[in-house]
Structures are given as C-alpha cells and as structure tokens.
Amino acid sequence: MRSRLTAHWYAEPKPCSALAPLSALYGAVVALRRLAYRRGWRARPKLARPVVIVGNLTVGGTGKTPLTLWLAAQLGAAGIAVGILSRGYGRRGGAVRDVTPGDDWRAVGDEPLLIANRSGCPTVVAHDRVAGAQRLIARGAQLILCDDGLQHLRLERAATVIVLDGARGLGNGRLLPAGPLREPAAQLGAGDVLVVNGAPVHPSLASLAARGVLRRMDLVPGAAVALAGGGAPRELASFAAGPVHAVAGIGNPARFFAQLRAAGLTVIEHAFPDHHAFTARELAFGDALPVLMTEKDAVKCAAFAHPSWWYVPVSARFGAADAAALLGTVRARIGGRQPAGS
Numbered sequence: 001m002r003s004r005l006t007a008h009w010y011a012e013p014k015p016c017s018a019l020a021p022l023s024a025l026y027g028a029v030v031a032l033r034r035l036a037y038r039r040g041w042r043a044r045p046k047l048a049r050p051v052v053i054v055g056n057l058t059v060g061g062t063g064k065t066p067l068t069l070w071l072a073a074q075l076g077a078a079g080i081a082v083g084i085l086s087r088g089y090g091r092r093g094g095a096v097r098d099v100t101p102g103d104d105w106r107a108v109g110d111e112p113l114l115i116a117n118r119s120g121c122p123t124v125v126a127h128d129r130v131a132g133a134q135r136l137i138a139r140g141a142q143l144i145l146c147d148d149g150l151q152h153l154r155l156e157r158a159a160t161v162i163v164l165d166g167a168r169g170l171g172n173g174r175l176l177p178a179g180p181l182r183e184p185a186a187q188l189g190a191g192d193v194l195v196v197n198g199a200p201v202h203p204s205l206a207s208l209a210a211r212g213v214l215r216r217m218d219l220v221p222g223a224a225v226a227l228a229g230g231g232a233p234r235e236l237a238s239f240a241a242g243p244v245h246a247v248a249g250i251g252n253p254a255r256f257f258a259q260l261r262a263a264g265l266t267v268i269e270h271a272f273p274d275h276h277a278f279t280a281r282e283l284a285f286g287d288a289l290p291v292l293m294t295e296k297d298a299v300k301c302a303a304f305a306h307p308s309w310w311y312v313p314v315s316a317r318f319g320a321a322d323a324a325a326l327l328g329t330v331r332a333r334i335g336g337r338q339p340a341g342s
Contacts, residue, residue, distance in 0.1 A: 006060070009171045009180040019178035027175045030183055037153045045130050047144075049137050050158035050334040051085075055150025057187060058171060058180040061251025061274065062163040063197035063316065065111050065296070066219055068147040070316035071161075072119045074327055075143060083141030084123045085132045086112040086148065090275045094127030096135050105299050110275060113299045115147065118313075129155040143334060151182055159333035161326070162191035164214070165252065169202025193329050215322040219314040221259045227298055227305035234310065236263035239292065243268055245285050247293040249276035249300075256294055259314070265292075272297075280304040 017023070036042040054071065056062045072082045088097075088109030099108045099116040100123075108116075108125050116123040122139050126132030129152045133144050149155055150162065164170075171180040188194060188208070196205065196214040208214050223233035244265055248256040249272035260267050268289070272278070278301050283291060291309045293301065298311035318326065 005177070006180075009059075009174075010168050011172060013172035013174065013179075017174065017178040020174075023175040023178040026177070027184065030175070033153060042154070044154055044156050047130070047133055047137065047156050049133075049142055049144060051133060051144045051146055051149075051155060052159045052161065052330055052334065053146045053149050053155070053157045054161045054163065055146075055148055056163045057150070057183050057185065058165070058168070059176065059182060059251075060165075060168075060180065061255070062165045062168075063195075063217060063219055064148055064163050065115060066314055066316040067161070067163055067195060067217060068145050069115065069118055070217075070318075071330070072121050072145055074323075075145075075330075076121065078331075081140055081142040082119075082121050083136030083139060083144050084112075084115055084119060084121050085129060085136060085144050085146045086115065086123070086125050087127060087129065087152075088112050088125030089148075091125065096124060096126040096128070096131050098135070098139075099123040099125055106277075110296050110299050111147065114296050117299070118295075121145075159192045159330050160190060161193045161195060161330070162188060163217075164194065164196045164200070164205060165202075165255075166196045166198035166200045166205065166216075167202060167255075168252070169200070169204035171204070173204060192333055193326050195326065215326045216319065217322075218317045219255070219259070220317045221263065222313045222315060224292060224310035224312050225298075226307070227293075227302055227309040227311060228307050229305075236260065236265060236312065239290055240264040240266075242266065243289055245270060245283075245289055245291045247278075247283060247291060247297060248272065249278065249297050250274055250294055256312075260292060260312070276300075280306075283309070 054064050054068045076082050091109040099112045101117045105113045112125045124132045124135050129149050136144050175181045194214050195217050197217050200209040223235050225233050246267045247270045251274045253271035257267050257269050293311050295311045295313045
C-alpha cells in the first residue's frame with residue numbers, strides 16, 4: 001500500500017484525485033493549528049536557548065539527519081555547545097530520554113541512536129519537544145538542533161532550515177493523503193534556509209532554483225564498515241568485483257541504491273519500509289554475497305550481525321559558497337538569542 005501511495009505522490013499530477021476531499025480536510029486542520037499559534041490561542045513557551053529546526057514539507061527521507069550532523073559539527077567547531085533533539089519515531093513510549101551510544105534502538109529510535117553515535121553531542125528524544133529542549137538546556141546546551149520538528153509548532157524556533165529532495169521535489173504538489181506534502185508548498189516561504197539534496201531537477205523546484213535561493217547539499221558515501229566489528233573499513237570500489245545485496249529501510253531507498261551503483265557496484269535491491277524492524281531471517285539471502293546497508297539500518301541489525309554485512313555511512317557536503325550562506329544565515333538568526341560569552 002505504501003509503495004503504491006509513494007508512486008502516486010511522485011507521479012505527474014492528475015486533474016483530480018479520489019483522495020482530494022481528505023487532503024482538503026487535512027489542509028484545514030493544518031491551517032487551523034497554525035492560526036492558533038499565530039493568534040496566541042495556543043501557548044508557545046519561551047526557551048532560554050535558541051532552537052534551529054531542520055525539517056521538511058514532504059513525507060519520506062530528504063536528508064535531514066545528515067544535515068543535522070553537518071550543522072552540529074560546524075557549529076560545534078565554532079565553540080557552540082550543541083544539543084540535538086528528536087522525537088524518536090517508532091520508539092517505545094514518548095517520555096523525555098537521553099540517548100547514548102549502545103542504547104537499544106527500540107527505546108530511543110533508530111535515527112537518534114545514529115545521531116548520538118556519530119555526533120558525540122548530547123542527544124535527547126521526547127514526544128514533547130519543548131520538554132526535550134529544556135532537558136538539553138539543563139545539560140548545558142547553548143544551541144539546540146531539532147531533527148525533524150517543523151510541524152511541532154509549540155516549539156519556539158530561532159531559525160528554520162527546510163530540506164528538499166532534488167529528484168522528488170514536492171511531488172504532485174498535493175497535501176496528504178493525495179500527495180506527499182505535510183504542509184502547503186507556500187510554507188517554503190517560512191524557511192530561513194532552503195537546502196536541496198542533490199541537483200534540483202524536479203519541475204516543482206524550477207522557480208526556486210531560478211531565484212537562486214536553494215543551497216545545494218550532496219550526500220557522499222564513505223567507506224563501508226563491518227557490522228560485526230573488527231577490520232578496517234572497505235572502500236566501496238572493492239565490492240565491484242561481483243554483485244552485492246543492498247538493503248535499505250529508509251524514506252527513499254532508491255537514493256541508496258543509486259549511490260552504490262555510482263560507485264561501480266552491481267546491486268541486488270532489497271527495499272524495506274522506513275524505520276523497518278529487521279530480523280536476521282529477512283537478511284538471509286541464501287548465498288555468500290556481501291550485504292551492504294545504510295547506517296540507519298545498521299543500528300537495528302548490529303545485535304545479530306553477520307561477518308559479511310557492512311554499512312555505508314553518508315555525510316553531507318556543500319560547496320564553499322552554499323556552506324557559508326547557510327551557516328551565515330543560521331548564525332545571524334541565533335545571534336541575538338545566544339547567552340553572553342557563548
């Protein structure tokens with residue numbers, strides 16, 4: 001069902017859709033929520049430290065987590081104590097919880113565990129993002145990066161970074177469930193920075209590209225790391241001698257498969273739903289071929305890892321001009337919200 005919906009969302013828009021009435025109802029609810037916060041009918045608590053939101057308008061993966069990691073590294077290198085906040089999608093419970101390397105992903109979520117492993121920053125998951133932000137502030141965070149909190153309107157934000165997929169864009173331009181949009185496309189105007197993952201080739205991004213307001217990010221795969229531990233990482237090109245099984249339970253598995261092919265690999269694709277809870281049996285393909293997966297999937301498979309399983313970390317990369325523009329905007333937006341001496 002999900003794959004059929006995705007194909008519908010990113011196909012050429014048709015004059016009408018049977019789901020259009022539901023999209024209209026969804027849009028009315030979204031508009032009413034925004035109006036409630038804009039008019040002050042619903043409270044937005046003040047926070048002692050600035051929050052930078054990294055979010056998207058569409059359902060599915062756009063590259064928010066690699067961008068969050070990149071921002072954490074850049075801002076941390078500038079001497080800012082960064083804390084990272086996430087809802088922890090799919091985890092057990094919704095209470096505020098610290099995330100540390102080695103945690104059970106079922107308790108904290110797969111993406112927050114990846115972030116804690118990679119960033120070294122204090123990381124907190126909370127259904128109530130305000131409570132999570134307050135926890136990070138109590139732990140000494142001078143700035144909070146919120147990985148996917150664009151629609152959590154109760155959370156005050158100093159800067160908003162919206163991430164778009166260059167190949168998928170805004171899809172058919174319709175709201176859920178007739179299209180992939182969580183919010184109307186007009187909300188792009190609320191973003192302080194618009195980041196596009198890859199070349200902005202989708203027609204829905206043409207006007208933004210022409211105006212020069214998109215900051216391009218590319219996701220660069222690194223050397224493969226053995227899930228079972230031990231041994232040096234392997235360059236992707238070393239897997240090119242024969243086919244490999246490629247496993248991806250992310251928002252856009254096709255992107256991962258394309259990255260492997262671009263490195264010269266012959267790929268046998270195994271796409272799973274986003275945040276899929278893997279079992280060892282699902283990854284037993286009946287042969288001795290290597291299995292390559294995303295880092296997000298690896299945190300869920302490490303407990304039953306096989307010596308032939310590898311994960312491929314990706315990192316965000318910007319050109320110098322786009323990196324400077326992005327960081328300059330964020331620093332300007334948080335400048336008046338940082339404590340003295342930070």
